[in-house]
Amino acid sequence: MSIIELKITLEYIEPAVTRTLQVPVDIRLDRLHLTIQAAMGWTNSHLYMFEAGGATWGLPDPGFGSEDLPANKTTLAEVIEDTGARTINYLYDFGDSWDHTIKIGKISDPVPCELYPRLTNTAGRCPPEDVGGAPGYEEFLEAMSDPKHPEHADLKTWYSSDFDPNVPDSDELRLDLLKLAKRWKPKKKRIS
Missing domain, CATH: 3.10.290.30 (MM3350-like)
Known part of the structure; x- marks a missing residue:
């Protein structure tokens, strides 16, 4: 082999x-x-x-x-x-x-x-499954990193934890x- x-x-x-x-x-x-x-x-x-x-x-x-x-x-x-x-x-x-x-x-x-x-x-x-490909992933990262983003709370609930794209x-x-x-x-x- x-x-x-x-x-x-x-x-x-x-x-x-x-x-x-x-x-x-x-x-x-x-x-x-x-x-x-x-x-x-x-x-x-x-x-x-x-x-x-x-x-x-x-x-x-x-x-x-x-x-x-x-x-x-x-x-x-x-x-x-x-x-x-x-x-x-x-x-x-x-x-x-x-x-x-x-x-x-x-x-x-x-x-x-x-x-x-x-x-x-x-x-x-x-990236998480079903996040919407590369464009959806960009939006996901933006929302997850900004507590004031209108989708931040929903995405944190959906993902169920913090997300560090570098680790x-x-x-x-x-x-x-x-x-x-x-x-x-x-x-x-x-x-x-």
């Missing part, structure tokens, strides 16, 4: 929201989606799509007119090999349009006794990734 480093940036957001991950290069895209969800702090409540080299992967829905290739049958290694991509686009929540850029980093051997996927760096707190929940995010890594850990073969 080889490990690949990915730097994920949530586009059109200030302050910047980035995550650096180490994942198995042969991770399926549906699992990469769940990994990104956990690393960013999203709740996996909406559809998603990966795009590279003019092709898209996600949850095919012929009734909806989707021509996405199946994410559960394609690995990250296959996407990189087939498209030559060094950057992959990941779109989450087609209504809010959270656009993520995934930069492909170095490939290395796994560290003994480490579990993957692994979150190695975080910057910025991810990610790094420990919680790492724990969520560790749970995935444990669930997906390859089973040891028994010798009889």
